[in-house]
Each structure stands twice: as C-alpha cells, then as structure tokens.
Amino acid sequence: MANFKIPILMYHSIESMPKSTVMRSLHVPPRRFRFQMWMLKVLGYKGLSMKELKPYLEGDKDGKVVGITFDDGYQNVLLNAAPILKKYNFSATCYLVSESIGTSNTWDLNKKITQRPLMTENEIYEWLSLGMDIGGHTQTHVDLTNVSEQRVQNEIYDSKADLEEKFKVTISDFCYPFGRFNDIACNITKKSGYLSATTMIRGRADSQSNMFQLPRIPINHHTLPHLFLAKILTKYEDKR
Numbered sequence: 001m002a003n004f005k006i007p008i009l010m011y012h013s014i015e016s017m018p019k020s021t022v023m024r025s026l027h028v029p030p031r032r033f034r035f036q037m038w039m040l041k042v043l044g045y046k047g048l049s050m051k052e053l054k055p056y057l058e059g060d061k062d063g064k065v066v067g068i069t070f071d072d073g074y075q076n077v078l079l080n081a082a083p084i085l086k087k088y089n090f091s092a093t094c095y096l097v098s099e100s101i102g103t104s105n106t107w108d109l110n111k112k113i114t115q116r117p118l119m120t121e122n123e124i125y126e127w128l129s130l131g132m133d134i135g136g137h138t139q140t141h142v143d144l145t146n147v148s149e150q151r152v153q154n155e156i157y158d159s160k161a162d163l164e165e166k167f168k169v170t171i172s173d174f175c176y177p178f179g180r181f182n183d184i185a186c187n188i189t190k191k192s193g194y195l196s197a198t199t200m201i202r203g204r205a206d207s208q209s210n211m212f213q214l215p216r217i218p219i220n221h222h223t224l225p226h227l228f229l230a231k232i233l234t235k236y237e238d239k240r
C-alpha cells in the first residue's frame with residue numbers, strides 16, 4: 001500500500017489576542033482557523049479526531065485526511081473552533097488535563113504565559129455532544145521526563161481513569177505535556193491502554209510511524225495560508 005503522509009495538526013488556543021501577549025504564537029485567531037478549515041475542505045481533505053484517524057495511520061484505510069488536535073482544553077476551542085469544525089463535518093481531539101478542568105493553564109505561570117480559561121465539565125460535555133473527542137494530557141500537565149516512575153504511572157493511568165469515569169467515554173489517545181517523553185513514559189502510556197500518543201516532533205505521520213511517538217504539525221498565530229498549505233501538502237515539516 002502506498003505510504004501516504006498524514007498531517008496531524010497541533011493547535012492550542014483559538015482566540016485573537018493583543019500584540020503584547022506573551023507567547024502570542026500559541027493563539028490562532030478564529031478567522032485564520034476558519035480559513036484553514038475551509039482550505040482543507042476545498043482541497044478535499046477531511047479533518048478527523050485521533051480515534052477516527054487511527055485506521056489511516058495503521059494503513060487500513062486511505063484517503064485525504066488530516067488529524068486535528070487541540071492541547072490543554074481551552075474554552076475558546078469550544079467557543080471558536082467547534083462551530084467551524086461542525087460546519088465542515090470535521091471532528092477533532094482535545095487533550096485534557098484531568099485535574100485542571102474549569103481552571104486555567106497554571107503550569108505556564110512561571111513562564112508568564114497568559115492565562116486562559118480551560119473548559120468546565122459542562123463545556124466538555126458540550127464539546128462531546130458536537131461529535132468531538134477528548135484525549136488524555138496527564139493530571140497536572142507535568143513534564144513526564146522529570147518525575148519519578150510512580151508519578152509518571154499515576155499521571156498517565158489515573159488521568160485516563162478519571163476522564164473515563166467522569167465523561168463516560170473511552171479515552172484512547174494521549175499527548176505528552178510540553179511534548180516531552182522518554183521510554184518509561186512511552187511504555188506506561190501503552191500499558192495504560194492508550195492506542196496513540198502525540199509529541200511535538202515536527203513532521204507528517206505515515207503508516208511507518210510509531211503510534212506512541214506521533215509527529216505533529218504546529219499551527220500557530222504566524223501560520224499564514226501559503227505556509228499552512230506547504231506544511232500539509234509538502235515535505236516542509238518532514239524530518240526538520
């Protein structure tokens with residue numbers, strides 16, 4: 001079977017933020033996001049959650065597909081991205097920090113990164129009811145390469161169990177906080193029953209990719225249309 005390249009897009013926050021914002025690159029303005037989704041649609045691509053993308057990643061299905069992921073669970077993703085995804089009949093995975101639901105990105109405080117509200121429990125139900133999916137992103141957004149093995153186990157396994165109990169859905173996809181992982185984190189993710197894990201390694205995935213070290217394509221504030229297209233359609237991001 002042909003070795004199709006599958007872009008998995010990585011977004012964080014979908015909101016227009018003032019110029020003075022620290023790490024403004026993490027925030028994609030809604031109009032830009034809308035244009036990107038429209039472009040995918042026009043090009044004949046379907047945007048999929050990680051759960052729906054799995055058969056494509058494993059080479060069991062082929063087609064023009066793109067994975068869509070949002071890290072951390074910002075409220076603005078429900079408000080600004082979900083209606084656009086719904087309009088194009090796309091789905092997406094939002095990775096949640098199980099103990100930060102309804103709070104903000106406090107793990108960024110020491111870097112003075114702007115605080116944005118994270119979805120509450122009710123808002124996550126709303127996200128799910130729109131046909132979107134959720135994945136795990138640990139309990140506390142910890143750097144998994146910097147804590148004890150027991151803590152890694154708790155952060156990965158317990159967050160999955162907590163989310164499943166709370167939202168009554170199977171949590172099958174994981175994302176390493178800060179994109180940081182090692183063999184221990186990778187093995188524990190596998191053993192916890194997850195079926196995939198995404199990183200911040202840049203590149204497009206394909207059927208040869210390790211399902212627990214999936215590369216992604218960062219889309220940020222500065223990703224203008226021509227760059228967005230290059231990232232999806234060309235080798236621009238591969239093996240950078």
Ligand SMILES: [Zn+2]
Pocket residue numbers: 071072137141177178
């Ligand atoms: Zn994160």
